[in-house]
Amino acid sequence: MNYFIKKRDLFKLLDKLKKSYEVIAPVKRDIHRYEPIKSADEIDLNFINTTYPLKKWFLPAKGELFNFSGSKISAKTSSKKRILFAVRPCDVNALLRMDKLFLDEYVDSYYKSRRQNTILIALNCSIPGDNCFCTSLGTHKLDKGFDLLLTETKAGYIVQLGSEKGRKLIDTKLFTKTTKIPEIKLKCNKKLTKSDVLKLKVSFYHSIWKDEAENCLSCGACTMTCPTCGCFRIVDSPCITINCGSRNREWTSCQLKNFTVVAGGHSFREDRAARLKNRIYHQLEYFKDKFGINMCVGCGRCITNCPTKIDMTQILKSL
Numbered sequence: 001m002n003y004f005i006k007k008r009d010l011f012k013l014l015d016k017l018k019k020s021y022e023v024i025a026p027v028k029r030d031i032h033r034y035e036p037i038k039s040a041d042e043i044d045l046n047f048i049n050t051t052y053p054l055k056k057w058f059l060p061a062k063g064e065l066f067n068f069s070g071s072k073i074s075a076k077t078s079s080k081k082r083i084l085f086a087v088r089p090c091d092v093n094a095l096l097r098m099d100k101l102f103l104d105e106y107v108d109s110y111y112k113s114r115r116q117n118t119i120l121i122a123l124n125c126s127i128p129g130d131n132c133f134c135t136s137l138g139t140h141k142l143d144k145g146f147d148l149l150l151t152e153t154k155a156g157y158i159v160q161l162g163s164e165k166g167r168k169l170i171d172t173k174l175f176t177k178t179t180k181i182p183e184i185k186l187k188c189n190k191k192l193t194k195s196d197v198l199k200l201k202v203s204f205y206h207s208i209w210k211d212e213a214e215n216c217l218s219c220g221a222c223t224m225t226c227p228t229c230g231c232f233r234i235v236d237s238p239c240i241t242i243n244c245g246s247r248n249r250e251w252t253s254c255q256l257k258n259f260t261v262v263a264g265g266h267s268f269r270e271d272r273a274a275r276l277k278n279r280i281y282h283q284l285e286y287f288k289d290k291f292g293i294n295m296c297v298g299c300g301r302c303i304t305n306c307p308t309k310i311d312m313t314q315i316l317k318s319l
């Protein structure tokens with residue numbers, strides 16, 4: 001059984017939930033971004049996907065893990081209750097990939113507390129962006145990972161339940177029951193076929209990596225805006241007396257030259273071609289070898305945000 005809610009009632013519900021949760025939703029500033037809202041009137045749902053992904057709400061770009069003073073240590077886990085509203089299916093699928101990294105083999109308590117305290121209200125897409133290729137990877141639709149899933153109709157939204165947390169949000173004064181099952185008819189222009197991806201198996205030494213790397217600036221924009229890239233570095237900041245200080249975590253990128261520098265100064269991926277190749281193999285082969293699913297969810301951000309428009313789908317097609 002699904003539910004139906006009118007748009008104005010959905011916004012009424014969000015305003016009510018704001019009393020108990022921090023509600024983070026898409027708003028239009030210079031660009032569309034997910035930000036904490038003061039009122040549901042700020043929400044702008046006229047977006048395809050946002051430039052910045054949602055990972056920062058679970059893995060902040062820069063953040064303190066703990067600080068110490070003498071023998072007293074304070075960890076900075078978060079217990080803030082949040083609702084992330086209007087999350088696109090590719091971004092929900094991206095969080096399921098991040099869970100593999102941060103909850104599977106090694107449990108990251110900082111990530112875990114944020115995940116456990118966040119309710120995800122997902123929103124199906126009706127129009128793909130120019131660089132989306134989620135339909136090739138099956139990440140444009142959801143059967144798990146959300147608490148509520150909304151699909152827009154002319155009259156309002158069909159609402160599917162994904163969890164007990166989602167069920168508790170169903171206020172019977174605002175929702176009505178419906179037998180309607182939403183249909184997802186998304187068609188992306190950009191495609192990535194299985195045979196394109198399979199070419200990676202025999203292309204490690206192909207000259208294309210060197211050619212493509214000629215256009216790569218090693219800026220890291222592709223990985224910073226990728227919803228599934230989760231690499232970070234640890235930075236310790238001791239105070240001058242060394243009996244106090246903090247340990248901090250910051251995002252980093254495999255596209256940066258110093259990413260693989262080890263003690264003694266050796267860099268394992270000294271040249272841009274090796275770094276570009278590593279990113280694409282990691283997204284489409286290495287992660288799958290380890291976890292059984294592609295790391296890439298086809299959101300297209302790495303293409304859109306690359307200053308020289310390096311496009312992994314085109315690279316694979318040219319192999």
Ligand code: SF4
Pocket residue numbers: 222225226227228229283295296297298299300301302303
């Ligand atoms: S590799 Fe590119 S298309 Fe794939 S998830 Fe990351 S940003 Fe999106």
Ligand code: SF4
Pocket residue numbers: 215216217218219220221222223255276305306307308309310
């Ligand atoms: S965004 Fe483009 S130019 Fe920058 S590191 Fe990535 S592939 Fe290279």
